[in-house]
Amino acid sequence: MRIGEVAERAGVSVRALRYYEEQGLVVAARGAGGQRDYSDSDVERVKFIQLLYAAGLPSKAILHILPFLDTLVATLEMTQRLTKERDRIQARLHDLTRARDRLDELIGFAAQYTESSTAQCPPRVHAPA
Amino acid sequence: MRIGEVAERAGVSVRALRYYEEQGLVVAARGAGGQRDYSDSDVERVKFIQLLYAAGLPSKAILHILPFLDTLVATLEMTQRLTKERDRIQARLHDLTRARDRLDELIGFAAQYTESSTAQCPPRVHAPA
DNA sequence: CTAGAACCTCACGTCGGCGTGAGGTGCAAA
DNA sequence: TTTGCACCTCACGCCGACGTGAGGTTCTAG
Structure with a gap:
């Protein structure tokens, strides 16, 4: 091929x-x-x-993980690497979730000033949270 | 300050x-x-x-979102941007979750060949899924 | 008054995952 | 045999979020 x-x-x-x-x-x-x-x-x-x-893994990290796919033999070090990368991903999941929730919050606010009209609506300007 | x-x-x-x-x-x-x-x-x-x-938002995207924080006034375009970025993040959450689950799978396999001994154990080499 | 933090402005370096030519070769069909 | 596409190897370009000096100023404590 x-x-x-x-x-x-x-x-x-x-x-x-x-x-x-x-x-x-x-x-x-x-x-x-x-x-x-x-x-x-x-x-x-x-x-x-x-x-x-x-x-988000860099190629070097991947390089260290791939041999396991070939052999299915895991040294202790390899298992540790796998776990380490898994935990990293888990941490990023947290970050992303926080960001998403925050954006959802803002979108909720925005909806109050945008949704019902196609044109612009004069808003009350105040300080956010 | x-x-x-x-x-x-x-x-x-x-x-x-x-x-x-x-x-x-x-x-x-x-x-x-x-x-x-x-x-x-x-x-x-x-x-x-x-x-x-x-x-993972680039600074230009952030630049377009920030004015909303200041004024709390949302143009249609801004609301769309917010939603777009939210969806992007959601998509990345999917990717990351898939990757994490796959790694968990591998870690499960690895545990069978690593956990009980400090040294190496002679394994059976076969093709993975 | 003076040392030494903490601040300032350029401005170049870095790193990763490719994109993008340039210039040449291999292979299948007409 | 000739077209023409897919393949090959360099090798430079890029972009974003800073790091890292270099060389000078400002602020604060003693």
Whole structure:
């Protein structure tokens, strides 16, 4: 399977896949002529990488986690890393939730001055909380 | 109130505060001698900015949201922006949750091969899900 | 009055995850 | 055989939120 198809299936750019290889995250075999040759499991691997990127992990952290996917052998250090990253994500979930709730609060306020008319309504200006 | 105290109270660096001013997020008055002069409400403002930064909003987005805090007047456009950012955050919450759950899954696997011994245990190598 | 914090303004450095050419090669179809 | 698309390797560009000096001023305590 060539790089273009992997890109499409995994929903990433070709450039991204080359970058992943550069970082040692997904190392493809090479066919005659030097073209990258991916397997089906590589597609899953890429999807997993995307998942972790989306969670804000830097490539080095991912690099330390991936070997576990291959071997399913966990050293103590690896389990600790996994847990550490999980906790980080959990913390970010807290931050994001706080931010969302705060925005919801503001949107609630805003609704009072916006919703019923298409034009502008003259408001009372006062200090917020 | 001078910049150092604001930094400490809001839990950010002095540099960050100057950067916020550069971006138009928090514009402090100036005392004789050119030193920045902040008010108590500026501290709250900075905390709010931090909240939004922590949620991944870029400074331009924050810049568009802040006027609402001052005036409590919401144009339609502003309400839309607020809602848009809220939805973004919601989407990220989904991503992060997925990632966390996946990691929990892996940690569960890892526990089987790590927990009871300090040394390494010879495992069976097979393909993961 | 004087030391030494704390402040000021440039202005360049950083880091990560790619985007984006430039210039050349491989491969399948007509 | 020739088109033409997909692929290849450099290698520089980018953007945002500051960090980090450099070199000078202001404020406060003794």
